[in-house]
Amino acid sequence: MRKRSHIQKEETVDLSLWHFLPPDLPDPTVEAWNVANIFPEKKPIELEIGSGKGLFLKNAAKSFPERNFLGIEISKKYARLIALYLAHDITPNAAVVCGDAVLVLQNSIPDAFLAAVHIYFPDPWWKNKHSKRRIVCPSVVKLIHQKLISGGKFHFWTDVEPYFRKGLEVITAVSELEGPFDVPVSEPEHDFDYRTHFERRTCLNGEPVFRSLFVKK
Ligand SMILES: C[S@@+](CC[C@H](N)C(=O)[O-])C[C@H]1O[C@@H](n2cnc3c(N)ncnc32)[C@H](O)[C@@H]1O
Structure with a gap:
């Protein structure tokens, strides 16, 4: 049997400050969105769609304590794992919602x-008949544009070149986001100095990563 890390064994940890379900979020149409439901302090909020094992949330929350980071992860297993990591480090400015990011x-x-808004290495849905399930699609890009503040950033990275090219086309066609801007890349300073687990795996395999940044006017 494979060894489980100590963090996955902690089944009794109170995750209530880090793990949320969509109904825990306020309804934006009937009340002002009160970050106190999720974060102890009001700060600019950055949203990650498809957080996987949560490396981005963990690192970003540490590097930018002046911001709050909310991950949305559809897999119950990963959402719980992320919450365990965040609880373990008692991270006050990051949390995860377990649910469908589009909803x-x-x-x-x-x-x-x-x-x-951050989207890193979204599921590629390789087959043509499945490609309409891709998260970077016209309806979701329009939503992202609508939810960003002026000057807000949209980060889209992937290791799948056709998805990247199509994604840039869609973003440019359906939104007024400016870009794509170049994304500077630096040498990692330690083994987990990557944006996400998928970026780490791709780079360690010597494969290319396609990175883009857009900004709302
Ligand atoms: C290929 S993984 C990449 C994970 C992470 N971003 C990384 O780079 O390591 C894609 C992740 O998106 C999640 N996901 C897929 N569709 C989603 C959706 N509609 N809402 C939220 N998460 C979703 C999957 O469960 C999976 O964890």
């Missing part, structure tokens, strides 16, 4: 609210 964006996030 959360549609139903729970006010317009002109997010300082940034």
Whole structure:
């Protein structure tokens, strides 16, 4: 049997400050979005769609304590794992919602609210007949544009070149986001100095990563 890390064994940890479900989020149409439901302090909020094992949330929350980071992860197993990591480090400015990011964006996030949206290595849905399930698609890009504040950033990275090219086309065609801007790349300073686990794996395999940044006017 494979060894489980100590963090996965902690089944009795109180995750209530780090793990949320969509109904825990306020309804933006009937009340002002109160970050106190999720974060202890009001700060600009950055949203990550598809957080996986949560490396981005963990590192970003540490590097930018002046911001709050909210991950949305559809897999219950990964959402719990992320919450365990955040609880383990007692991270006050990051949390995860377990649910479908599209529904959360549609139903729970006010317009002109997010300082940034991050999508890293989204599921590629290789087969042509499945490609409409891709998260970077016209309807979701329009939603992202709507939810960003002016000056807000949209980060889209992937290791799948055709998805990247198509994604840039879609973003440019359906939104007024400016870009793509170049993304500077620096040498990692330690083994987990990568944006996400998928970036780490791709770079360690010597494969290319396609990175883009867009900004809302
Ligand atoms: C290929 S993984 C990449 C994970 C992470 N971003 C990384 O770079 O390491 C894609 C992740 O997106 C999650 N995901 C897929 N569709 C989603 C959706 N509609 N809402 C939230 N998460 C989703 C998957 O469960 C998976 O964890």
